[in-house]
Amino acid sequence: MAKSIPEKELQDIEAVVSAHPEGVGLQAVLDALEQSLPRRTLQYRLKHLVDAGRLIKTGEKRWVRYFPADTEPRTGSSVREPSYEEAAGAIPVSRQAAEIQNALRKPLRSRKPAGYQHRFLDQYRPNHTAYLAPAERAHLREIGTPPSGPRPAGTYAKQILNRLLIDLSWNSSRLEGNTYSLLDTKRLIAFGEETAGKEHVESQMILNHKDAIEFLVGSAEEIGFNRYTILNLHALLANNLLPDPEATGRLRRIAVGIEKSVFHPLEVPQLIEDYFDQILATASAIADPFEQAFFIMVQLPYLQPFDDVNKRVSRLAANIPFIRANLIPLSFTEVPADIYTEAMLGVYELNRIDLLKDVFVWAYERSASHYTAVRQSLGEPDPFRLKYRSALQEVVQNIVLERLDRKTAFNRIVQWAEQHIPQEDRQRFREVAENEVLSLHAGNFARYRIKPSQFSAWQAAWSPNP
Template sequence: MHPIIALRQLDDLQKQIVTLLLRSPNGLAQKDVIAKLANSVSQPTISRAMAKLIENDIVEKTGETRSSLYKLSEAATWFAKPPHHRPEKPYEPHRIGGYIPNVTAWLPVEQRNRMTLAAQGVNQALDASTYSREIAQRFLIDLAWASSSLEGNTYSYLDTEVLLQYGQKATGHDLEEATMILNHKHAIDELIENVGRPVLDQKFASRIHAMLLRDLISPEDLGRVRGNSVRIQGSSYRPEGDAYQLSSDLGQLLWKAEQVEDPFEASFVLLTGLSYLQAFIDGNKRMGRLMSNVPLLWKGLPPISFIGVDRNAYLSGLILFYELGDPSLIAEAVVDGYVENSKNYAAAVATRRVPRSIEFRERTRIDHLVARIVDDQIDETDARSAALEFFADLEEEDREHLAQIVESIIAAISPENAYAWRVDPEKVEAYLNRGRRNGF
C-alpha cells in the first residue's frame, strides 16, 4: 500500500507516532518513541504499531539494533502534512515539453506488460477500428457510469443503464447527476463515431469537452481553454493560469500522444497529461478518462471503462503524480481495473462479428442501397457492382469492403430479417420470388 493511502487509514497510536517522527526529521530511536508514549500505551503495542508503519512504507528503519533510527519515508514526510502545509507545487511545463515520444515512458514497465497481456487475443478479433453495436453499448454504459462515479456521482449502474437506454431519470437524485451521465453518453458516442480518424488535436478535444460539460458550466467556458487560476482540492499543486501556455501545451500533449507507437503508453499519457494540465475550467479528469481510450479503440484493443478502479487509489494517484511526478499509483489503480474488465470484453468479442468503423459511418447509406436493390429488383449477382458504383466517393479499400457487406446482405435477406435494414418485408418477398423465377 502506498503511503499516501496508508496515511489515511492510521489508528490513533499510529497517528501519534507519525506526528512524533514528522517533528523529528533526523529520526528517533525506538526507545525515544516509547518514552514519549509510554504513559498511554505498552511497549509491545508500540512495537507492533511501528512494525505496521514500516510494512506500509510510512516509516523507514536505519542502523542496527539499539542504534537503529526510525524516520518517515520521503513520501510519508510529504503527505503526512495537510495540503495547505505542504510546499506549493507549481505547474512544470517541462513535464509535457520534455516528453519525447517513444523515448520517455510515463507508464511503468510492469503495468504496461500487464495491459499487453490482458489484451492478448482481443486485438486479433477486432480490426483497428471499433466494436459491434452491442459491445459499443456496453462500453458506453460502463464508462459513463464509472467515470461519473469517480466524480462522486451516486447513480447506480442499473440507474445509469435505464437513464441511457430509456431516458428515465432515477428518483432521489439531483438533475446534475443525470446531466453528467447523459453528457458522457454524447461524448463517448462522438469518440465511437470517429474511430480511425485523426482526432488528437485541440479542435476535437474542445468538442469532447463541450459535450462533457454541457449545462454543467457556463456556455462560454465549454471547449475553451481557461485563462484564470484554478485550485485542486486536496492538493498543493497549482496549475498554470496563462491561456497561451495552456493552449500551447495542450496542443503539444495531444500531438505527442499521437506519435507514441505503444497504445498503452499513449493512453496513459492522455489520461495523466490532460488531468495534470487542467486546460479547461472543469472536467479535466473526465477528459483524460475519455481521451485515454482513443489509442486503444483506434488499435482495436479493449477500452478502459474504469469499472473496478478504486476511487481512493485513483484520486490519490493523481495527487501523487501532480505533486511529485510519480505515476506508479495511478498506473496501478487503472491497470488493475483494465486487467479485470478486459476479460469481459474478450468474451464479448469472441461471440460477435465485429464490423469496421466504415460500416458505422455508412450505416444509413447501406440501408438506402439495400432498399434500392430490393425496390429496383436488381439481380443478386449485380449487387456488388451496384455497391461499388453507389460508394464511388469512398476510398477503394472502404468501397470494396462495403461492396462485400452489401453482397452478403442481399444473399441473406429475407422477410424475417428485412427490418434490420429498414426494408419492407413484402417487398423483400416479391424480390425473392422474382429471383427464384429468374434463377438467381
C-alpha cells in the same frame, strides 16, 4: 485564568506529528521542534491538541504515540507498518506509490504549495522516455489484444458498444462523485429515465459520457490526439454543466483551483494554449498505445486546460489508442474513487506518477478480464451488420424520426439502398434493415439514438389504433 497557548506553537507541534503518519513518540516530537520546550510543557501542549481532536493518542507511558487527526492509528503494544495492499485498499501499490500516499495524507497546511512545472512535460521524449516499463507494456498488450485478426479501427469497441456505454459512463461519472447506481445508469441510457431524488446534473453527466463515447467509437478512423478530437470531447462531456456555456470545447482563460490540494494550476492563457498543443504533439508521437493512454492521463489533467471536466476528458481520451488499435477499452471498473484522487494529487503536487500507474495497470487488468467475458457471451458478430452498422443506424433512425408507416418505411429502405449501398449488397441490406425496423421495441430503440418521446410518436404512426 489559565494562560492561553500560542496557536503558532500548536501548529508547529501538529506539523511534526503530521510528518509521521505511522505515529511518533513524545521524545521524537521534542527533538524535531525548532523551538526548545520543557518536556512537561510539551506534554501539556500535546494533551491540549488531543483533547481538541487535532491529534490522536494511543498507548500508555513509554508506548504513547501521537498520530495526525486524519489517520487511523493501529492499536496494540506493537505497531506494524501496513502492507501496500492495505494502504491502497483494493489496489496493490508499490513502495513508491505508498510513499506518495503518506505524503498526501498530511494536513494541507503541512504540504508544500506547488505550481505547474513545465519541465515535467518538457523532459518527456516520445519513444525514449517511458512512464510504463517494457514488461508492463508487454503485459498489457498481451491481456488487451482480442483473439481476432486485423480489422478496421473501432471494430472491437463497436462489438461491445452497448456494454461500454454503460460501464465507462457509470465508472467515470462515479469517480467524479456521481451517485447514480449501475442499474440507474442502465435505465437512463436505455430509456432516458432519470432516477427520482437525483440531481439533474448527475443524469446530465452520464448522458454526456454516453454521447462522448459514441463520438469516439463512431469516428474511430478520424479521432486522434489533435484539437478536433480533444476539444469536441470536452464539448460533449461538459455540455450543460459549465457556468459559461461558451467554455465548452474551449481552452481555459480563467484561473482555477484544485479542491483539497496545494497545487496551483497554470494561469497564463497563451502558455496553456502552447503546452496543450505540446501535449497533443507528444502523445501523437508515442508509438505504444498503452504508453499513449497513460501519458494523456498524466499530462492532460496536470495542465488543467479547461475550465472544468479535465479528468473526465483524460479518462475518455485514454481510450483513443485502444479504440483505434482494436484493443480492449479501459472502463475504470471497480477503481476506488479515493485512490484515484490520491493518484492524481500525486501528479499535481509531487510530479510523481507511481500511484497513478498502479491504478492504471490494475484498472486495465480488470477491464480486460471483464470485456473478454462479455465478448465471449456475445458470440461472433455478423460481419455484414458490422460493415453496415452506421448505414443501418441512419436509415432506421430516419424512419422513426419521420414517423413513417409500414409501406412508406419499406419503400424508403429500397430507395436508400439504391442510393447508398453497392449493388451486390442491396438485397441483403434491405432484408437486414427491414428486420431491424420490425424488431424495434421499448427495450432496444436507444441504440439508434432515439428518444422515448420520438419512439412513442412513431409507434402511433406504425401501428395506428383501429
